[in-house]
Amino acid sequence: MKSKLIKEGNPYLRQQIKKVLNEGDMVGHNGGLKDVAYLISRVADTDTTVLILGETGTGKELVAKALHNSSPRKDKLMIRVNCAALPATLIESELFGHEKGSFTGATERRIGKFELANNSTLFLDEIGELALELQVKLLRALQEKEIERIGGKTVVKVNVRIIAATNRDLLQEVQAGRFRSDLYYRLNVFPISMPALRDRAEDIPVLVAHFINKLAQKLDKKITGIAPEELNKLKLYNWPGNVRELEHVMERSAIMATDYTIREIFLPDGNRKAMANPAMQEFKTKSLEDSERDHIRAVLTKCGGKVKGAGGAAELLGVPPTTLHSKMKKLGITKDTY
Numbered sequence: 646m647k648s649k650l651i652k653e654g655n656p657y658l659r660q661q662i663k664k665v666l667n668e669g670d671m672v673g674h675n676g677g678l679k680d681v682a683y684l685i686s687r688v689a690d691t692d693t694t695v696l697i698l699g700e701t702g703t704g705k706e707l708v709a710k711a712l713h714n715s716s717p718r719k720d721k722l723m724i725r726v727n728c729a730a731l732p733a734t735l736i737e738s739e740l741f742g743h744e745k746g747s748f749t750g751a752t753e754r755r756i757g758k759f760e761l762a763n764n765s766t767l768f769l770d771e772i773g774e775l776a777l778e779l780q781v782k783l784l785r786a787l788q789e790k791e792i793e794r795i796g797g798k799t800v801v802k803v804n805v806r807i808i809a810a811t812n813r814d815l816l817q818e819v820q821a822g823r824f825r826s827d828l829y830y831r832l833n834v835f836p837i838s839m840p841a842l843r844d845r846a847e848d849i850p851v852l853v854a855h856f857i858n859k860l861a862q863k864l865d866k867k868i869t870g871i872a873p874e875e876l877n878k879l880k881l882y883n884w885p886g887n888v889r890e891l892e893h894v895m896e897r898s899a900i901m902a903t904d905y906t907i908r909e910i911f912l913p914d915g916n917r918k919a920m921a922n923p924a925m926q927e928f929k930t931k932s933l934e935d936s937e938r939d940h941i942r943a944v945l946t947k948c949g950g951k952v953k954g955a956g957g958a959a960e961l962l963g964v965p966p967t968t969l970h971s972k973m974k975k976l977g978i979t980k981d982t983y
């Protein structure tokens with residue numbers, strides 16, 4: 646129904662979608678993100694919990710921003726918690742806060758992100774990484790709409806709109822016993838799935854133009870376009886790091902450009918001139934997972950197995966090291982396989 650509505654050119658809807666996506670600085674709403682854009686425009690101004698699913702770098706955080714900025718809560722700051730960034734004990738205090746003296750080192754009362762997000766939006770990024778013992782506490786907070794600070798004696802009522810995101814297959818995590826099914830169902834009210842960049846090559850020209858524009862300003866350099874054969878290479882590449890990786894490739898290539906036009910693009914593992922022809926056949930017959938696994942392995946080999954830090958695989962792939970680690974785990978990439 647949605648694509649039909651959009652195709653038939655309902656001008657109000659088109660306008661609404663454009664506005665919502667501009668709020669998030671998102672490109673591609675006329676192409677591969679058409680369905681995503683439609684879903685955002687439908688759910689933005691409700692209080693409904695949204696679960697954003699998709700590979701790393703597909704734009705999940707941008708969707709969260711677009712949702713918040715188009716909601717009635719937009720005048721308050723959206724609060725983000727990265728559930729993968731800290732150990733469980735610290736995340737608990739980050740989410741719910743603590744009272745002074747509640748544990749060693751708690752020298753001051755701390756207001757948690759749930760309370761900070763009162764009357765606003767709480768964006769729970771990388772929710773799939775949340776430790777099981779915290780999942781139950783989060784579930785309680787969502788059900789009761791109240792929280793208790795660590796060491797606190799009173800409950801605090803909160804009115805928070807929840808947006809969660811993950812690059813994991815949450816249902817698989819539930820089946821593996823790593824994610825509580827009750828929390829999954831509580832979060833999975835309105836799912837939005839972000840398509841991988843390799844599945845929407847039609848968006849690459851407009852994304853490239855968007856990044857060239859941004860980079861010309863950032864680097865204070867007169868770059869206005871890209872050579873068609875280089876654009877083609879970008880369309881054929883596999884993009885394990887999705888739009889984030891494209892952004893980084895464009896930055897590298899823009900820095901190297903000596904002309905108004907980018908005449909050479911720099912893909913992470915060298916310039917893949919071969920991709921367009923015979924090698925492409927092999928590429929097409931491989932599953933996406935296999936291609937992703939091969940690509941990550943090749944990058945790891947190139948980096949001598951280094952994941953974090955300068956020159957590490959995470960940097961080359963344009964993803965955070967935590968994301969690369971979870972991807973490696975998922976794809977069964979261990980030290981002895983590269």
Ligand SMILES: Nc1ncnc2c1ncn2[C@@H]1O[C@H](COP(=O)(O)OP(=O)(O)OP(=O)(O)O)[C@@H](O)[C@H]1O
Nearest residue numbers: 670671672673701702703704705706707812888889
């Ligand atoms: N449609 C888009 N238009 C413009 N920029 C985009 C788009 N999608 C992603 N980006 C850019 O790509 C980068 C990664 O996006 P984002 O952080 O939203 O991805 P993510 O899915 O949340 O990644 P992760 O799972 O690793 O946290 C950001 O710099 C973002 O601005």
